[in-house]
Amino acid sequence: MRQTTGTTAPLPGYGFLRSLVRTYKSARKPIQTMQESMRRFDGTYFVNLGMMRVVATQDPGLIEHVLKNNHRNYQKSSIQTDYLGRFLGKGLLTVNGDYWLRQRRLIQPGFHMDKIQALYTIMQNTVNRFLAGFPTGTVNVYPLMHRLAFDMVIDTLFNVDVPADKRKQLGSFISEVQEFVIKDVRQPYNRWWFRLSGEMNANLRKAEGAREVIRFLIRQRTGQNTKHNDLLDMLLDARYEDTGEPMAESQVVDEILILLIAGHETTANALAWALYLLANNREELIALREATATLTLNEAVMHPALSAVVKESMRLYPPAWISDRVALEDDVYNNYRIRKGTVVVSFYYGLHRDPKHWREPLAFQPARFLGEGEKNTRKIFYPFGAGPRLCIGNNFAMAEMSIFLQAFLKHFDIHPGSTQPVVRPLVTLRPDRVELQVDARLSNRHPPA
Numbered sequence: 001m002r003q004t005t006g007t008t009a010p011l012p013g014y015g016f017l018r019s020l021v022r023t024y025k026s027a028r029k030p031i032q033t034m035q036e037s038m039r040r041f042d043g044t045y046f047v048n049l050g051m052m053r054v055v056a057t058q059d060p061g062l063i064e065h066v067l068k069n070n071h072r073n074y075q076k077s078s079i080q081t082d083y084l085g086r087f088l089g090k091g092l093l094t095v096n097g098d099y100w101l102r103q104r105r106l107i108q109p110g111f112h113m114d115k116i117q118a119l120y121t122i123m124q125n126t127v128n129r130f131l132a133g134f135p136t137g138t139v140n141v142y143p144l145m146h147r148l149a150f151d152m153v154i155d156t157l158f159n160v161d162v163p164a165d166k167r168k169q170l171g172s173f174i175s176e177v178q179e180f181v182i183k184d185v186r187q188p189y190n191r192w193w194f195r196l197s198g199e200m201n202a203n204l205r206k207a208e209g210a211r212e213v214i215r216f217l218i219r220q221r222t223g224q225n226t227k228h229n230d231l232l233d234m235l236l237d238a239r240y241e242d243t244g245e246p247m248a249e250s251q252v253v254d255e256i257l258i259l260l261i262a263g264h265e266t267t268a269n270a271l272a273w274a275l276y277l278l279a280n281n282r283e284e285l286i287a288l289r290e291a292t293a294t295l296t297l298n299e300a301v302m303h304p305a306l307s308a309v310v311k312e313s314m315r316l317y318p319p320a321w322i323s324d325r326v327a328l329e330d331d332v333y334n335n336y337r338i339r340k341g342t343v344v345v346s347f348y349y350g351l352h353r354d355p356k357h358w359r360e361p362l363a364f365q366p367a368r369f370l371g372e373g374e375k376n377t378r379k380i381f382y383p384f385g386a387g388p389r390l391c392i393g394n395n396f397a398m399a400e401m402s403i404f405l406q407a408f409l410k411h412f413d414i415h416p417g418s419t420q421p422v423v424r425p426l427v428t429l430r431p432d433r434v435e436l437q438v439d440a441r442l443s444n445r446h447p448p449a
C-alpha cells in the first residue's frame with residue numbers, strides 16, 4: 001500500500017561526503033549520532049553511502065508502514081540473513097520470503113499462550129535453582145542474568161538434565177561466536193585479516209561445534225518414546241500443512257540454535273536493565289514487591305504490575321534497539337520517496353524516548369503501561385517489533401521475566417552500586433556491567449528448591 005497525495009520529494013538528510021563522516025562517527029557512538037540527526041531532521045533522515053542508501057527513522061508512522069502496513073515490500077537485509085546465517089544457520093531470524101513463512105507457520109503454534117503456559121513450571125524451577133545460589137554483597141548482576149536467561153531457554157527447550165559439559169560447551173560456543181560476529185560486522189575493513197589469520201574459520205568451526213551439541217541432544221530424544229512437554233517436543237512433533245512431514249534434523253538444529261540466540265541475550269539485557277531501574281527507583285521497587293508478594297505462579301505471569309515494570313524497562317532500554325528492512329520496490333510514504341534497495345532503519349531507542357510521544361521520557365514510570373494509559377502506547381512502543389515478523393518469543397519472554405522478578409524481589413533486596421552501567425549498543429542494547437548492592441531478605445534466604 002502506498003501512501004501519497006500527489007507529488008513526491010526526496011527525504012531530507014546527508015549528501016555523500018557528509019554521510020561518510022556520519023557513518024564513521026556513528027560506528028563509535030551510534031546512539032548519540034542518531035539522536036543528533038533525528039533532532040536535526042525531525043525524526044527521519046537519509047544517508048547516501050553511494051552503493052547503499054539508508055533511511056533512519058523514529059517516526060512511528062513510517063515504522064508501522066514498513067513493519068506492518070506495507071510489509072510485503074520490505075525484507076530483512078543481507079547482513080541479517082546471508083551474513084548472520086553463515087554462522088547461525090537458516091532459522092526463523094535469519095531467513096526471508098517463502099521459506100521464512102513456511103517455518104513461521106510451522107513453529108508459531110508452539111509459542112501460543114496455552115503452549116507457553118505448559119512451560120511456566122519449568123521456568124519456575126529454573127528460577128528457584130538459580131536464586132538458591134544467588135550471591136549477596138556488591139554484585140555485577142549482568143553475567144548472572146545472562147546465565148539465567150540461557151538456562152531458561154535450555155531448560156524449556158530440553159526438559160531434561162542437559163549434561164553440565166554440554167551446557168557449558170553450548171554456552172561458550174554461542175557467546176564466542178556472537179562476539180566474533182559483532183567484531184566482524186563493526187570492522188568490515190579488517191575482514192581480510194580475520195580470514196587470513198584463521199579467526200573466521202575458527203569461529204565457523206565453533207558454530208559447527210554448537211550444532212554438534214544440539215544434534216547430540218536431539219538424537220538422544222528421538223531414540224525415546226516418552227514426552228517431555230518442552231519446546232524440542234514441539235519442534236519434533238510439528239508437521240508442515242502441505243506435506244504432513246516433519247522438519248529435517250538439520251532444520252530442527254538451525255531453529256534451536258536461533259531460539260537459543262534470539263531468546264537469551266535479549267532477555268538477559270531486559271532483566272539486567274529492569275533490576276538497575278528498580279534499584280534506582282525505590283518507591284517503584286517497594287510498590288511492586290507489595291503488589292506481587294503473594295501471587296501464585298499463574299497470577300505472576302499475567303500480573304499487570306510486573307508487566308508494566310518490564311515494559312517500562314524495555315521502553316528506556318529496548319534490547320532490540322534498532323531493526324532494518326530493505327525496500328524490494330520503490331515506495332512512497334507521506335509524499336517522501338523510498339527507492340528500491342533503500343535500507344530502512346527503525347530506531348526504537350529514539351522513538352521510545354521521543355518527547356513528542358512520551359511525557360517526561362527519561363523518567364522510569366511503569367504506570368504508563370497500566371490501565372487505560374497502555375492503549376496510548378500501542379503505536380509508539382516496539383520492544384518486540386511488529387507485523388508478521390513480530391518476536392515469536394514475546395509471550396515466553398514476558399512470562400519468564402515476570403516469574404523471575406516476582407521471586408527475586410521476594411527473596412532479595414537491591415540498592416544502586418557505586419558505578420553506573422555504560423550502554424553498549426551492539427546487536428542488542430547491553431549494559432557493560434550492572435553493579436548492585438544485593439541483600440538477602442531475612443525471612444527467605446533460600447527460595448524453595
Ligand code: HEM
Nearest residue numbers: 092093262263266267270319320323384385389391393397
Ligand atoms: C526481552 C526479550 C526479547 C526481546 C526484546 C525480543 C525482541 C525481538 C524483536 C524486536 C524481534 C523482531 C526483529 C525484527 O523485526 O527485525 C524478534 C524476533 C525474534 N525473536 Fe525475540 N525477543 C525477545 C525474546 C525472545 C525469546 C525468549 C525467543 C525464543 C525463545 C525469541 C525468539 C525470536 C525469534 C525466533 C525471532 C524471529 C521471528 C521471525 O522473524 O519470524 N525472542 N525478537
